[in-house]
Amino acid sequence: MEMVPSTMTEMWTTMGSTIASFMFIWAIIRQYCPYELRRYFEKYTHTIMTYFSPYIKISIHEFTGDRLKRSEAYVAVEAYLSVNSSKTAKRLKAEMGKDSNNLVLSMDEYEKVTDEFRAAKVWWVASKVVSATRPMAYYPEQEKRYYRLTFHKRYREMITGAYLEHVVKEGKEIKVRNRQRKLYTNSPGYKWPSYKQTMWSHIVFEHPATFGTMALEPDKKKEIIEDLVTFSESKEFYARIGKAWKRGYLLYGPPGTGKSTMIAAMANLLNYDVYDLELTAVKDNTELRKLLIETTSKSIIVIEDIDCSLDLTGQRKKKGGKAMADDEKERKEVKEESGNSKVTLSGLLNFIDGLWSACGGERLIVFTTNYVEKLDPALIRRGRMDKHIELSYCGFEGFKVLAKNYLNLETHPLFDAIDGLMKEVKITPADVAENLMPKSPLDDAEKCLWSLIQALEEAKEEAEAEAAAAKKVVEQSQDGGGVCSENCLAEKASE
Numbered sequence: 001m002e003m004v005p006s007t008m009t010e011m012w013t014t015m016g017s018t019i020a021s022f023m024f025i026w027a028i029i030r031q032y033c034p035y036e037l038r039r040y041f042e043k044y045t046h047t048i049m050t051y052f053s054p055y056i057k058i059s060i061h062e063f064t065g066d067r068l069k070r071s072e073a074y075v076a077v078e079a080y081l082s083v084n085s086s087k088t089a090k091r092l093k094a095e096m097g098k099d100s101n102n103l104v105l106s107m108d109e110y111e112k113v114t115d116e117f118r119a120a121k122v123w124w125v126a127s128k129v130v131s132a133t134r135p136m137a138y139y140p141e142q143e144k145r146y147y148r149l150t151f152h153k154r155y156r157e158m159i160t161g162a163y164l165e166h167v168v169k170e171g172k173e174i175k176v177r178n179r180q181r182k183l184y185t186n187s188p189g190y191k192w193p194s195y196k197q198t199m200w201s202h203i204v205f206e207h208p209a210t211f212g213t214m215a216l217e218p219d220k221k222k223e224i225i226e227d228l229v230t231f232s233e234s235k236e237f238y239a240r241i242g243k244a245w246k247r248g249y250l251l252y253g254p255p256g257t258g259k260s261t262m263i264a265a266m267a268n269l270l271n272y273d274v275y276d277l278e279l280t281a282v283k284d285n286t287e288l289r290k291l292l293i294e295t296t297s298k299s300i301i302v303i304e305d306i307d308c309s310l311d312l313t314g315q316r317k318k319k320g321g322k323a324m325a326d327d328e329k330e331r332k333e334v335k336e337e338s339g340n341s342k343v344t345l346s347g348l349l350n351f352i353d354g355l356w357s358a359c360g361g362e363r364l365i366v367f368t369t370n371y372v373e374k375l376d377p378a379l380i381r382r383g384r385m386d387k388h389i390e391l392s393y394c395g396f397e398g399f400k401v402l403a404k405n406y407l408n409l410e411t412h413p414l415f416d417a418i419d420g421l422m423k424e425v426k427i428t429p430a431d432v433a434e435n436l437m438p439k440s441p442l443d444d445a446e447k448c449l450w451s452l453i454q455a456l457e458e459a460k461e462e463a464e465a466e467a468a469a470a471k472k473v474v475e476q477s478q479d480g481g482g483v484c485s486e487n488c489l490a491e492k493a494s495e
């Protein structure tokens with residue numbers, strides 16, 4: 001039956017005037033009803049509605065309490081939903097994933113997705129609160145992101161127990177699978193960050209070094225790999241003995257023996273991030289602690305050339321005359337290099353094993369140095385630097401690894417000559433590698449091996465000449481009847 005036009009008009013008029021009256025009354029209430037009374041009214045309306053609603057809501061915020069670190073639960077939920085939401089959500093965000101060749105999807109803001117667990121249905125919403133207050137005028141608005149989980153109250157026990165446990169566990173696993181490993185650095189002159197910015201800047205970590213490609217004696221290599229793997233699998237052990245889950249490595253040896261290469265190999269073996277800490281750019285101990293708090297677990301914190309970073313020299317034997325002057329000069333240079341940094345030895349010791357160092361867990365702290373004897377014994381004692389690894393000159397076994405890497409050679413008639421020369425002269429793996437590198441497309445393996453033999457022979461001649469000069473100095477000093485100290489002999493020989 002067709003509706004009479006006048007009835008329709010009447011209906012619209014009635015509805016219009018009802019809405020207008022309602023808005024008028026609401027405007028009057030807003031104007032004359034005190035703010036406290038309104039808030040009271042809203043609060044109780046909300047409580048009454050919640051009381052009758054059969055649904056429970058749980059919020060998981062990105063930053064909690066201290067605001068220094070993203071909440072682990074939030075990060076895990078984000079990862080969990082990145083996989084589960086990509087099947088159902090209509091609005092997704094895409095980010096570059098592991099190895100820069102796949103995109104990782106996650107649900108966009110205000111998007112809602114449904115999940116099912118043991119026949120119970122739950123809903124997740126990604127949301128945020130934008131606060132108008134800013135800590136400083138030039139800082140952006142603060143956005144507080146959170147996920148809200150909604151479910152029926154009859155599943156309360158199962159969802160707050162088994163389901164959330166399942167979400168966090170799976171989320172963490174997804175995070176490890178998808179994460180691009182990163183190389184972080186604390187850049188010098190970095191401005192003091194707001195609470196959301198981090199003190200570290202990073203790039204994707206793509207160093208190809210592995211223990212397989214490292215020139216190292218096989219036994220030593222095996223021992224280091226076993227030590228690292230045991231550490232990474234010892235979460236329960238560390239918890240049981242009441243120790244923070246971290247381990248210190250001191251890598252020492254002459255330049256070019258593979259200290260940096262080994263750090264990359266460690267990171268690749270354990271799938272850890274690397275934090276390359278430039279100590280000279282750290283203003284003071286407080287800043288050092290903040291940097292530490294911002295590091296994540298499954299990471300290696302590296303301080304390279306620790307002897308040059310700070311004036312951390314230990315107690316030295318009393319030296320006289322020139323040696324003392326040299327020491328002073330060296331300390332001055334170190335101070336100049338470390339700029340305005342006020343990080344102290346005790347600050348650094350605190351960094352390694354103070355209370356804050358326990359946050360995060362599953363971390364390696366690696367120091368490298370060319371001069372282990374210069375370091376304060378307190379800094380490198382066992383318990384702080386648990387494992388001391390000496391990286392030294394290249395032996396024949398190491399050479400064979402490099403020959404396989406660079407020339408794809410496992411054996412060659414020239415190997416014997418190289419073996420013989422390597423027993424007589426010291427050469428670093430970096431120098432061996434440099435000689436084995438083809439210099440032009442026409443260079444074949446044999447030419448590279450000859451280049452190495454030539455370098456070894458030159459080094460041998462140099463060593464012989466130095467030894468002859470030293471011998472001459474000794475003879476001269478004996479003829480002259482003078483007593484010459486070890487330092488004085490070395491000086492004269494180098495002259």
Ligand SMILES: Nc1ncnc2c1ncn2[C@@H]1O[C@H](COP(=O)(O)OP(=O)(O)OP(=O)(O)O)[C@@H](O)[C@H]1O
Nearest residue numbers: 213214215254255256257258259260261429430433
């Ligand atoms: N043990 C090694 N195995 C394989 N390659 C090596 C090794 N040692 C050095 N190299 C090669 O030499 C180069 C320099 O090595 P690396 O930077 O690791 O030495 P380092 O000991 O850290 O030196 P420095 O003390 O000067 O920082 C590397 O790029 C690598 O190619």
